[in-house]
Structure formats: structure tokens, C-alpha cells
Amino acid sequence: MQSGEPSSMYRTIQQSLLARIQAILLSKYEITLTQLAVEQPPSIALGELALPVAFELAKRLRKAPRAIATELAAELTAALPQLPGIASVEVAGAGYLNIRLQRSAAVRAIAQDQHADIGGPGFRLIEHTSINPNKAAHIGHLRNAILGDTFQRLLRPDSFKRGYEVGVQNYIDNTGVQVADVVVGLVHLEGKTLDTTRELLNELLETNTRIDFYCWDLYARVSQWYTASSDAAELTRRKQIRLDTLHALEAGDNDTATIADIISTAVLHRHLETMQRLSIEYDFLPRESEILSLHFWDAARALMLEKGVLYLETSGKNQGCYVMRRAGTDGQQKGTDAPDEEAKVIVRSNGTVTYVGKDIAYHLWKFGLLPGKDFGYEKFFEYPTHSCWISTAAPTGPQPPTFGHADAIYNVIDSRQNDPQNNVIAALRGMGYTDVADRYTHFSYEMVALTPRCALDLGYPISEEDQKRSYIEVSGRKGFGVKADDLLDRLIAAAKAEVDTRHPEIPEPERLTISTQIAVGALRYFMLRFTRNTVIAFDFKDALSFEGETGPYVQYAIVRAANIFRKANTTAEASLSAIATLDLAPILDSEEGTSLWETWLLSSKLTLTIEQCIATAEPAYLAKYAFQLAQQFNNFYHRHHVLNETDPTRKAILLSTAAVAQREMIRALGYLGIEAPPVM
């Protein structure tokens, strides 16, 4: 491990072991197994690796598993000199082969931070957040953004791993019905013109009122207004206003569109600020207005027609539309002329494009497959370390960034959009871009809903029927939900109350910083602890908790470790290098050493966990890992009093154990987007 690729000791050992077993199987039984399962024994006392291979062979060899395991164990034991890192092999249970590692050698390697690398070639484009810029971000949007941002951190190059080249974009639908609705509210409910809308923005700015909060209420009012009349003619008139407004936005170059633009841009600014509170940043904001004005669809349509994916329907219910075969259907039956009634309409009979059509064009651009089309780019928002760009219709100046050349994409979009997403993928596949379709990941997740109790606490009227449900879907249209900024404010206030009583000696600004770190830690962890396809039934009691399986639990463990180094007048780094020349075996191989070794072993599994998260697009595994490591550390903390230890070798080992756990907890939290406060 001194030369060449840095590699994980765990994985290296595993590979040489499996190769050896394959050789034994071949020479002894003339058997080749394509896959060898490797597990972990239920307790570390039984070893670090468990092989159920004897069970697999039992039937083929017509022998008891335990007998086979015994033979294999004998062969492996004889080969031990050629198996570096492995201390012993033994048979356990009904026929498991349990492997013990050489603890001191492994600990030394881990202390030196030898670990597997993660990364590879290719540009990966992640899209997340994508909130309609017509209202405040709510907890559902938070789940999306936190999932996407965490995944982006797992992929991106950093000091720990080579990583992948990554771009993060946030798609802005600034010309859709939702934005049109708030424009209707401003113009038809509030009587605003372009000029008085500008005045309103200034007024909100001066009174420190969040524009997205203002729109939240207005949007709910408009949505009601559309249906709140007993006069049928009036309702029709209101629907027509809505349609006309939408068309004005799509056409552009008119006062209505300008109102929409300044409002949606102001709300977008607010969204970026809200997300920045949670350490979430973007590289690029592609907007639908540019997809329209730069005519991405025209190029996409030509391509789709050429590839035969898009065709004019000449009969049936979709007559006069350009349609596409829907994902998961066979299309029209062979030998019949019957039209495919299941087909997805891409171009309406009036010549306008549907949402899926625009999305296909957009995704062809993402993969660099839309000939002659690209956005213009200009800087929109500045982060401490980089700029966030936004799309423009005008050509870009010198040195424009390029985003539309992805080798793989991840779309963080909730599971309700499964069908549309599959249609886009089907279009790509139908056009012959099968390799591209395979690298299109719909990073699907379930929604965040409210528990009935939470909804009642917030003062929403809840029907008897809804109160019996386990959760109630949030609705921007009804103004029903928990705003992201409100939740964060409440979390910070709760954390601040704790920090204030625990650390009155710390200056106020610093206390606020720490409280914010704790609040963000609690919130991000809360959104990440559930696996993606679990509906989160949101409740303030759970979300505001700082105890148990939470972000602050992990942060607290890190603070405890830091206190040890401070009082011992040393550092984590020094503690880790201090054990290099010590004889660790007597302590590590003892019974007492087992619990220490367990901490080291778990600490060494960060890369394994990250790889698993990337492969399955599931950040929840890392959240679980961080918690388990913190639990392990807290257990260690109580069993071993580091500062009181009088034996110097033993003390050095204890210090380094705290150090390795702290190192990996900080890293794990970092990937979750959670900072480690100095004290708390």
C-alpha cells in the first residue's frame, strides 16, 4: 500500500482472500463460483469477515456445510503466510468461515489515513431544487435540495477523494402557470401595474418583508379566486384571465411578462438566500424563458422527426397532434391501422408544445445532443468561492461556462413525476441514444407531508376524515405547509436557547453561529435519515429534536472528542501519528482492545459507505453511518477515561482512537453538509 493507487486495507484483504478461496475450490473440488458473498459476523468477537461459501457448496458436494467449512479453513490456515493482514480463519455456526484481521497492522494503516479512492472520468450534471419562483420554499422543497446537495458533495472532487467533475443546476420555470397565477393576483386582485409592482418590491424591501412570503399568501388567494364564485360566466372570465396571462408570459416582450420577470427573479433571489442558509449552492440556473426564446424545441422537434420518434397522428382522439409512444407501452398493435390511443401528445393540435416536449429538448441539451443550441450565460449570484450563472437570451461574453455536455445526469424530482420522467427517457432511447438513456437517473423521492396534529397546531382547518390519516399532503395552492425559513428560524431559536444557558461566557455573535450550525445540522440530518421512498410525515416535535438519532448527536460527539485533545494539550493529528512506533498488539488483541478495535474498524468504512451511497443514489446510508459512528464513540467515551489513563502506551491508543473517530465523523458530517461546532 506504499506505492501505486491508494487502496483500502479492508478491500485489499478481501480481494486476496477471495482469490485464494477460488483457487482452493478449483483445485480441491473443481468448482468455480462466479460470486462469493462476504458478510460481517453478528459480533466483532467472531471476526471481521464471514463467508457463507460452505452453504453454497453443500448441495453440489453432497456434504454437510460444516464439514466443507472445516476443510476450507484448514486450507486457508495453511495459506496464511500468503494472506497479508489476516490473523486467523475459523469455522463457526452451522458452517461459516470467520476471518480475523491483524488488528495492529490495520490500525496503523487507518491511522495513516490509507483509504480507497472514489471517482472517475466524465461530467455529471445534477439538477435539484427547481422550485416554481412564485412562492416561498417549503419543507418539501427542502428535502429535494438537501438530497441533491448531499449527493453532489458525495460526487464532487475534494481533498479526500478524486471524485467526479460535477455541475449543479436549478431549473427555473419562470413562464409557467404558477408564476402566471401570482401575476393574476397582482394585476387583478391587487390592481397593480408594472410601475406599481416595482413600487411594491421597493416597499417590501424597505419594510424587510420577504417577497416569497408575500407571494405565498397571494398565490393561495388567487387559487381560491379561480373557483370562488357562484356565477358561471364569472368563473369562465377568471379562467380566461389565467390563460391570457400564461400566454403573455410565454410570448414575452410585454408588461405582463415583465411583471412576471421581476417578481419571479426576486423570488428566485430569496430561494437562493434560503438555501444558502443551509450551505446549498448552485452553479447554473437554466430558465424556461430561454428554452422558449432560444427555440430549443425547434431543434429537438427536427431531431425527433428525423429519428422517427415523433409522428403526426392522423386519426383518433389525438388527430392533428404530434405524438410519441409512451414509456412502457407497445404502441399500436401489429397488423392494424388503429392509432395508438395511449400515445403521449408532444405538440398540441393548436401547434403549441407540451411540458414533456420542452423537457425532452432540455434534456437533449443536457447531454450535448441539441445541435447548434446553447444558453447565453451571465453571472447572477455570488458565493464566497464561486459564481452562480443564469441563462440569458443574449450571447455570452468571453469565457462562458459550459454545462450542456453531461456524461451522466441525476434529476432530483419527486416520485409524482415518475411518468413524465420515464417519457423523457423513452424519447431518448427511441432516438437511439440508449447509452445516454442508461446514464439518466431520475433521483426519485417521496414527498414531505404534515401529520394531522402538526396541521392543527399550525391552525389549518382539518376535516374529520383527514384527521384520521397518518399524513396530509402540503399544498402551495392552498397555502398549506411549513415554510423553510420559518422552520429554520424556529430551529435556530431552539438551539440558541440551549447554547445561551450552557455557554453564557461566549460572545453573542459566536453563540448565534453555533446555534445556526446546530439548527442546520438538525434539519439536514432530519431530511436525510429517511430513505428516499419513505414519505416523511413532518412533525415539529421530531424535527426540533436535538437528541437521539439527530445531527446534533453527532456534532456533540465531535465536541466531546475535541475537549479531550484540548485538555490533553494535543491534537487529533498528533494523536494519530503518535502510535506509529508503538507496539499496539498486546492491547488491541486483548479483550479490552476489542471495543477499541471496533471503533477503528467502523471508522475505516467511510469510503465503503460513500460508494454505496453513490451506487444506489441513497444518501440516507451515510446519515446512518455518521450516527452509528457517533454512538460507537460515545460508548468508547464512557468506557475509557482517556485523561486519567496512566499507562503511556494505553493512553496513546485511547487518544488515537478518539482521533480517528472524530476525523471520520467530521468527514461524514461534511458530506451531509453539516458543520462541526467548536463547542455546543
Place this chain on the structure above:
RNA sequence: GCGCCCGUAGCUCAGCUGGAUAGAGCAUCUGGCUUCGAACCAGAGGGUCGGAGGUUCGAAUCCUUCCGGGCGCACCA
């Protein structure tokens, strides 16, 4: 009707490509701060893994079916 997802302890959730006595957190009860800070730790109680078949040496995990719940199936975005 079709498609996707879910059903595991009182509650909220894990359980990786099938594997050793099914695990956490919260809640409840019992202990533990003159010791590196108790936002912590130790212990206890609590589960026919929705039901029924099947595959397998072995199933919470794979297959079939049924029951119960959620979300999608527009010339809306």
C-alpha cells in the same frame, strides 16, 4: 382499469446483492454527573416482519396471489 411506492416494537424508521438470537431512535420504567460536559451512557419491557401459498439447506429480503394505504396515469405545468 393500468403503472410506481409502502405495510417490520406503542410511535417514527433501518435492515446492503437471500444467511448466525429481526435492529435503532422516540415514548415508558430502572440506574448513572466531586471523574475528558448527562444534547450522554448502561439496563428492562415491547415484534405471528399485513395474510396465504411457493422457491431454497436457509426468506423481513426473491416469485405468485389476496387485503389495507399512498401517488401517478391530460391537447396542465
